[in-house]
Amino acid sequence: MNNINIYNQDPLVEMSFQQGSTLFPKVSLSEIEALKKVFNIDVTYNLCPLRAILLKDQYIDPHWALVFDKELNVVLQSAYLKPESLVQEILNKRQKGVTQLSEKFVYFVGYNLGYGNYYHWCLQCLPTLILYFSLKNIYTNLKLLLPKSLPDFAFQYLQILNVDLKNEVEFIVVDERLYLAKEMIYPSLLGGEFAFEASISVLNFSKSYFENSIKKKSSLFSLNLGKKRLMYCARLDSKNRIIKNEQLLINHLKEKYHAKIYTNTGQSVKDQANSFHEADIIISPHGAGMTNILFCKKGTTIIELIPDKYTNPCFATLAVHNELKYFPCVFPTITYEGRQQDYEWEIELSSIDSVLSKLI
DSSP: OOOOOOSSSSSSEEEOOOTTOSSOSSOOOOHHHHHHHHHOOOOOBBBEEEEEEEEEEEEEEETTTTTETTTOOGGGGGGGOOHHHHHHHHGGGGGGGGGEEETTTEEEOOGGGGGGSHHHIIIIIIGGGHHHHTTTTTTEEEEEETTTTOOOOOOOHHTTTTTOTTTTEEOOOOSSSSEEEEEEEEEEGGGGGGSOOOBBBHHEEEEEEIIIIIIOOOTTTOOTTOOEEEEOOOOOOOOOSSSSTTHHHHHHHHHHHOOEEEEOOOOOOHHHHHHHHHOOOEEESSGGGGGGGGGGGGEEEEEEEEETOOOHHHHHHHHHHHEEEEEEEOEEEOOOSSOOGOOOEOOOOHHHHHTTTTTT
């Protein structure tokens, strides 16, 4: 078994950055120090090229989105975070039967294992359309390859971008069978290089479809002139990383700061995007809903609440790359046995007041 590295292949299409491109977003020294202290990361832009390669006779596992050929050469980017034992198990599925996709079409892979997560859909899967759209003029028989089990938010985004779901997409059933395509196109955006650091192209793509297809002209919240519009993104309905005193925090923010309390669950992606865009200050526990800071106005203040046993930098880098003011607030985890999703933690209200006192 060998790996096929996208960056060692001749691309069908590529968007790369010229030498001398800006490496650093506009970030204050205090923000840089906070990022280093909490996450131990730098804040350089992700300048990996966006590219797609054409492959012949490729299998794809519909659940794991692992791609490999008949000689068992695996596309390296599709194997991201998959242990060797799992990869081998998937390769062995050839013996259980294979569904042959129509040879009339060239199939463009538009998803990875993270497609059901709002963050990875918006930052990796959906932006593959940048390359897909550029190839449609070359391949008149191009089809977008996606799983039938896409979540509702994914369908909403595809409709926003005018993807013809009936004629333009090949939906495959997520089961134990592999699919085989005579010709398949695989984009680099699905690999680990883009998992936690958005590229400039992805940020520009998000801004473009927001301005053209999502942004509202005004709302009651946006007309609150002369005051800082503070929004708290609640996680009361989440079963992961439960905040023991979240209701107390919500009551405090409403009473002292007249904060708008917002829950992403059940809201359309357009409503989520506009709610984040209209706010001046957003307080949110770490979670996929924070992906909507993609649509914030330049200069919006983001206060991320983080459990100390799970310091994931994805929203920190997204915020500073999007030219937002970012403040991480780390709080102690109370229970942390078992899976990290089961951790419980508490928010210190005085810490929130300390940050807000400098902003309001």
